[in-house]
Amino acid sequence: MGFLSQFLKYKSICIQCHNNPDPDALASSLGLYTYFTDHGIDTRIVYGGRESIKKKNLLYMMEVCGIPAEHTAELPKTELLMMVDAQYGQGNAQKFEAPEIAVVDHHTLYMKRTDKTFIDNTYQSCSTIVWELLKEEGYSVEDNRKMRIAFLYGLYTDTSSYVDLYKEKDCAMRSALRDDYPELERLKKSCMTVGDLMIAGDALNNCYFNTERRYLIISAMHCEQSILGIIGDMAIMVDAAKVSVSFTDVDNGYQISVRSCDWDYPANVVAEKLCENIGNGGGHKDKAGGNISRELMNEKYGHQEVTDVIIQRMNEIMLESHIIHS
Ligand SMILES: [Mn+2]
The missing domain is CATH 3.90.1640.10 (inorganic pyrophosphatase (n-terminal core))
Structure with a gap:
C-alpha cells in the first residue's frame, strides 16, 4: 500500500x-x-x-x-x-x-x-x-x-x-x-505586470553606482519580492559591479534583495550585515534577501533616509576586505 x-x-x-x-x-x-x-x-x-x-x-x-x-x-x-x-x-x-x-x-x-x-x-x-x-x-x-x-x-x-x-x-x-x-x-513569461516593468525600468534608470567599491544600490517603488529579484539579477550583470542591492518599501519597513558575483562579499553575508540589528537577512552566496524594520532603523539612525543608511553600511561592509567565505 x-x-x-x-x-x-x-x-x-x-x-x-x-x-x-x-x-x-x-x-x-x-x-x-x-x-x-x-x-x-x-x-x-x-x-x-x-x-x-x-x-x-x-x-x-x-x-x-x-x-x-x-x-x-x-x-x-x-x-x-x-x-x-x-x-x-x-x-x-x-x-x-x-x-x-x-x-x-x-x-x-x-x-x-x-x-x-x-x-x-x-x-x-x-x-x-x-x-x-x-x-x-x-x-x-x-x-x-x-x-x-x-x-x-x-x-x-x-x-x-x-x-x-x-x-x-x-x-x-x-x-x-x-x-x-x-x-x-x-x-x-507572465511573472510581471506592465506596471512592474515600469517600476523596474525606473529603478534601474536611477541606480547609484559606487565606482570605488563597485556596488550598485537600486531603489524601487513599492513592488513584490520577485520583481526586486529580477532587478537585482539584471544589475549584477554589469561588468564593473561586484554586488547589487535593490530595495523597496513594505508596510513596516523595507524589503531588500542582494546579488553578488564576488565571493569576498557573498550575498548572504552582505544581506545579514545590511540588516544586522535593524532587521533580518540571509540566503545563498550569489542571491540573498532580507528586511529592515522602519522602527528599528529610525531608533538607530534618527530620520536618515534608508538609501543613506544602506550606502553607509555597504561602505563599511566593503571595507572589511576579507569577509568570511561562506
Ligand atoms: Mn514548494
Missing part, C-alpha cells in the same frame, strides 16, 4: 495550500485533488490568509490547469485536512482546527512526523513528491496534460527557472513530463 491509498477511507478531504499560494503549492494540490476525486472522495482545495490570489500567472495557471482553489476564512467541514507545500502550525499557513491532519511537504521538518506525514526536504519541489506518490499508486501523470503543465510550472518556479535544478528525482520528473506546452511558455 502506498502513502496516498491510506486516505481513501475518508469521505471528505480538504487540501490546504500555504497562504499566498505559489505555483508549486497549487500544482501539488491539483495532483492530490485529482487522485482523491477520482476515488469518489468529496475533495476541496483551500487556502487562508488575508489575500486572495490576484497574480495573473496564478489565475491563468488555475484556469488552464483546472485548479479549483478557494480562499477561505473557515475550514469547510471535513474528515481530513491535508497540508501541501507547508506544515501544520507553521506561520506561513493559516491554522485550522481539523479532526485529522496529514502533510505532504518538501521544506525543513518543523512538526512531528506521523504515518500521515510525508515531509522530505531533499526534494526541490512538492510537485515532485506528489508525482512520485501518484506513480506509487499506479496513477499515470503522463496521461494528464493539465497536471503535467502544473507540475512542471511548480518545479520551474521553485528552482529559479530550473537554474537551481539539480536533484536527481526532480530532474527525473522534468525529463518524464517535458514537452512543448504553449500554456507553460506563457506561464513562464
Whole structure:
C-alpha cells in the first residue's frame, strides 16, 4: 500500500495550500485533488490568509490547469485536512482546527512526523513528491496534460527557472513530463505586470553606482519580492559591479534583495550585515534577501533616509576586505 491509498477511507478531504499560494503549492494540490476525486472522495482545495490570489500567472495557471482553489476564512467541514507545500502550525499557513491532519511537504521538518506525514526536504519541489506518490499508486501523470503543465510550472518556479535544478528525482520528473506546452511558455513569461516593468525600468534608470567599491544600490517603488529579484539579477550583470542591492518599501519597513558575483562579499553575508540589528537577512552566496524594520532603523539612525543608511553600511561592509567565505 502506498502513502496516498491510506486516505481513501475518508469521505471528505480538504487540501490546504500555504497562504499566498505559489505555483508549486497549487500544482501539488491539483495532483492530490485529482487522485482523491477520482476515488469518489468529496475533495476541496483551500487556502487562508488575508489575500486572495490576484497574480495573473496564478489565475491563468488555475484556469488552464483546472485548479479549483478557494480562499477561505473557515475550514469547510471535513474528515481530513491535508497540508501541501507547508506544515501544520507553521506561520506561513493559516491554522485550522481539523479532526485529522496529514502533510505532504518538501521544506525543513518543523512538526512531528506521523504515518500521515510525508515531509522530505531533499526534494526541490512538492510537485515532485506528489508525482512520485501518484506513480506509487499506479496513477499515470503522463496521461494528464493539465497536471503535467502544473507540475512542471511548480518545479520551474521553485528552482529559479530550473537554474537551481539539480536533484536527481526532480530532474527525473522534468525529463518524464517535458514537452512543448504553449500554456507553460506563457506561464513562464507572465511573472510581471506592465506596471512592474515600469517600476523596474525606473529603478534601474536611477541606480547609484559606487565606482570605488563597485556596488550598485537600486531603489524601487513599492513592488513584490520577485520583481526586486529580477532587478537585482539584471544589475549584477554589469561588468564593473561586484554586488547589487535593490530595495523597496513594505508596510513596516523595507524589503531588500542582494546579488553578488564576488565571493569576498557573498550575498548572504552582505544581506545579514545590511540588516544586522535593524532587521533580518540571509540566503545563498550569489542571491540573498532580507528586511529592515522602519522602527528599528529610525531608533538607530534618527530620520536618515534608508538609501543613506544602506550606502553607509555597504561602505563599511566593503571595507572589511576579507569577509568570511561562506
Ligand atoms: Mn514548494
